[in-house]
Amino acid sequence: MxxxxxxxxxxxxxxxxxxxxxxxxxxxxxxxxxxxxxxxxxxxxxxxxxxxxxxxxxxxxxxxxxxxxxxxxxxxxxxxxxxxxxxxxxxxxxxxxxxxxxxxxxxxxxxxxxxxxxxxxxxxxxxxxxxxxxxxxxxxxxxxxxxxxxxxxxxxxxxxxxxxxxxxxxxxxxxxxxxxxxxxxxxxxxxxxxxxxxxxxxxxxxxxxxxxxxxxxxxxxxxxxxxxxxxxxxxxxxxxxxxxxxxxxxxxxxxxxxxxxxxxxxxxxxxxxxxxxxxxxxxxxxxxxxxxxxxxxxxxxxxxxxxxxxxxxxxxxxxxxxxxxxxxxxxxxxxxxxxxxxxxxxxxxxxxxxxxxxxxxGIELPAIPAQPGFAVVELDAPLDLAQAAEMADSDTETLYRLNPGLNQWGTPPKGPNRLLVPRDRAERFRERLAELDAEDRVRWVRHRIESGESLSEIASQYQTTVGVVKQANTLASDRITAGDHLLIPTATSEDRAYPLSRPQRRAATQQSGPDGRTRIMHEVDRGDSLSEIASQFDVATGKLAEWNDMAPGDTLHAGQQLAVWIPAGSDGRSSKVRYRVRRGDSLWAIAQQFNVPVHRLRTWNDLEEDPIIRPGDRLTIYVNPTQLAEHRG
Structure with missing residues (x-):
């Protein structure tokens, strides 16, 4: 047409x-x-x-x-x-x-x-x-x-x-x-x-x-x-x-x-x-x-x-x-x-x-073969990508580029049940896959449930989901008992073996910031939004999203770590932060958050001995990112 x-x-x-x-x-x-x-x-x-x-x-x-x-x-x-x-x-x-x-x-x-x-x-x-x-x-x-x-x-x-x-x-x-x-x-x-x-x-x-x-x-x-x-x-x-x-x-x-x-x-x-x-x-x-x-x-x-x-x-x-x-x-x-x-x-x-x-x-375009550069291999069980790369005589970067829909270290348990591999490696990959038992395609960890643990905490610890844990252990509900054991499917290799997984892409983005600024890591509280955090640190919401491989409308979850790039101080160590006071804040709590003395907060902001601060107020804070990272660690 x-x-x-x-x-x-x-x-x-x-x-x-x-x-x-x-x-x-x-x-x-x-x-x-x-x-x-x-x-x-x-x-x-x-x-x-x-x-x-x-x-x-x-x-x-x-x-x-x-x-x-x-x-x-x-x-x-x-x-x-x-x-x-x-x-x-x-x-x-x-x-x-x-x-x-x-x-x-x-x-x-x-x-x-x-x-x-x-x-x-x-x-x-x-x-x-x-x-x-x-x-x-x-x-x-x-x-x-x-x-x-x-x-x-x-x-x-x-x-x-x-x-x-x-x-x-x-x-x-x-x-x-x-x-x-x-x-x-x-x-x-x-x-x-x-x-x-x-x-x-x-x-x-x-x-x-x-x-x-x-x-x-x-x-x-x-x-x-x-x-x-x-x-x-x-x-x-x-x-x-x-x-x-x-x-x-x-x-x-x-x-x-x-x-x-x-x-x-x-x-x-x-x-x-x-x-x-x-x-x-x-x-x-x-x-x-x-x-x-x-x-x-x-x-x-x-x-x-x-x-x-x-x-x-x-x-x-x-x-x-x-x-x-x-x-x-x-x-x-x-x-x-x-x-x-x-x-x-x-x-x-x-x-x-x-x-x-x-x-x-006079333009010379890259050579592209007439046939697709991949072959589709059907799977009958989840497969770890590091293991798949080894069986295909390839590397995980190549597999992620052929399968960019994969967010984590393996193929999704609920599908799609296929993997794209380089066209010239497909036959050998299929042969090796047929020799591998389904239960050996991921690594299994035996986890002892501690008192107070929840399924969501355990799933997060092993970089998986509650649904996968429940499916692997035939659990009908989220209720678990301290002292029992769970079998958890996990990655066979360390994080760096999966360089284009969603967590690794985000981590790489958070490490790369603009010149003239210093990075601090901010932990998200319950109910936080990107726009609210951006306002606290006096940065643009779009920039905060960009520094964390996100979009401005993305939702956050409590405990999530965000990279915030703040202007570097003149001495190359101290950085100036413009903090927006939130409901429930006190001068002492803010000082603890940024690892600075309360009297310094008062001096930097011309505050009285016992000041009253209100939600929406702006405070100037000078922080040492290295000491702050150690403090929060």
């Missing part, structure tokens, strides 16, 4: 009525020309007319939007769009360049490039595109990259030469067939032009993104072809996350397709202590394509479907209603959508165009 060209923005300075008159006149000319030439539907030849993208509104800047339950509404249908010359464009092999209408030109791959009539195309301030380019340069997508992920980034393999492992009749490279199947038009629009400039001048960025996507791109392409969906959508994870499987946005969107929690659950992606389906490339790809198919059925336009994937269907529906009410066009380019969404679709259009024309731009 090919992308529609949709509508191009109208020339600057024309009124709506003048634009419509010009459009009708132009369509009439092309339709008459098509009739004379006896060509196919005008929809495949006429460039579009009109002017406006990953996620839950603007807050989840680049994640799939929350599923929308908006009632049915009158939307442009496909037949009407074809009648107006705005339908689907044929594949490159079906295009006859010499018969293209005026205003269109074939590119190197034989794909028509739509050009809007007239100069001065602008729908929004021209600075938006450049601003979005700058944001892409700094962020490589919507969500930040954790230090743990950076440290284990796979090396890039350039040169699009033959790949090992392909059979005699199999294609050896992913790129040739993929390029020939790309069908997305390059619309003559300032944001598209800006992103084309960005991509063609940032080859290293593209190489990093495609190297991360190397194992998965052939799989995603095959899934799109099964559904007869445009193969250009295989590039969407580059726009969403730069193919970073552990990407986590400020809007709580996760994975290469950037699903928010609610949308992920709506499309069947489980999220629990052991597993996050939003990061599982196989499960999330299936969910993303389901979502995009549903949106395309609703709007009869892939550009509007992409906009709804980014901003949410509710926002797109509202923008369409407003334009219908005012008699304006309802194509993507004409809608008043969030700023982020205005750059989202142009990014994908530009990326598709640049990938199609890498030879023209």
């Amino acid at each position: 090919a992308f529609p060209s949709d509508q191009s923005p109208r020339p600057r300075g024309l009124s709506n009525s003048a634009t419509r008159a010009t459009a009708v006149f132009g369509i009439a000319l092309v339709l008459s020309g098509c009739a004379r030439l006896g060509e196919g539907p005008a929809a495949s030849l006429v460039p579009g007319l009109g002017g406006s993208d990953s996620a839950e509104g603007a807050a989840a800047a680049s994640g799939a939007g929350e599923a929308d339950a908006t009632a049915a509404m009158p939307l442009p249908n496909l037949k009407a769009r074809v009648a107006e010359g705005l339908g689907l464009r044929p594949r490159p092999s079906e295009v006859v360049p010499e018969n293209l209408p005026r205003g269109s030109r074939p590119n190197r791959a034989g794909v028509r490039v739509a050009t809007a009539p007239g100069p001065g195309l602008s729908v929004r301030n021209a600075g938006i595109a450049e601003d979005l380019c700058a944001r892409t340069r700094s962020n490589e997508g919507a969500a930040g990259r954790s230090p743990a992920e950076e440290a284990t980034e796979p090396p890039s393999q350039t040169a699009e030469g033959p790949e090992q492992g392909a059979g005699p009749d199999e294609p050896t490279s992913f790129w040739p067939d993929f390029r020939s199947a790309l069908t997305m038009d390059r619309v003559d629009h300032h944001q598209v032009d800006a992103f084309v400039r960005f991509y063609r001048t940032h080859e290293a960025y593209l190489n990093r993104a495609f190297e991360r996507g190397r194992p998965f791109l052939p799989y995603i392409l095959a899934e799109l072809e099964k559904r007869d969906m445009p193969v250009d959508l295989a590039l969407l994870p580059v726009v969403e996350s730069a193919f970073r499987p552990f990407a986590y946005s400020s809007g709580r969107a996760a994975g290469i397709w950037q699903f928010t929690p609610g949308t992920g659950r709506h499309f069947g992606l489980d999220q629990n202590w052991w597993y996050d389906g939003r990061r599982d490339v196989l499960a999330a790809t299936d969910a993303a394509l389901d979502y995009l198919e549903r949106l395309h059925r609703r709007y009869d336009s892939w550009l509007l479907a992409l906009a709804a994937y980014n901003a949410g269907p509710g926002r797109v529906n509202g923008a369409i209603r407003r334009n219908q009410y005012h008699g304006k066009p309802t194509d993507f380019w004409s809608l008043d959508l969030p700023r982020e969404t205005h750059g989202y679709v142009p990014k994908l259009i530009a990326l598709s165009y640049v990938v199609r024309n890498t030879e023209e731009y």
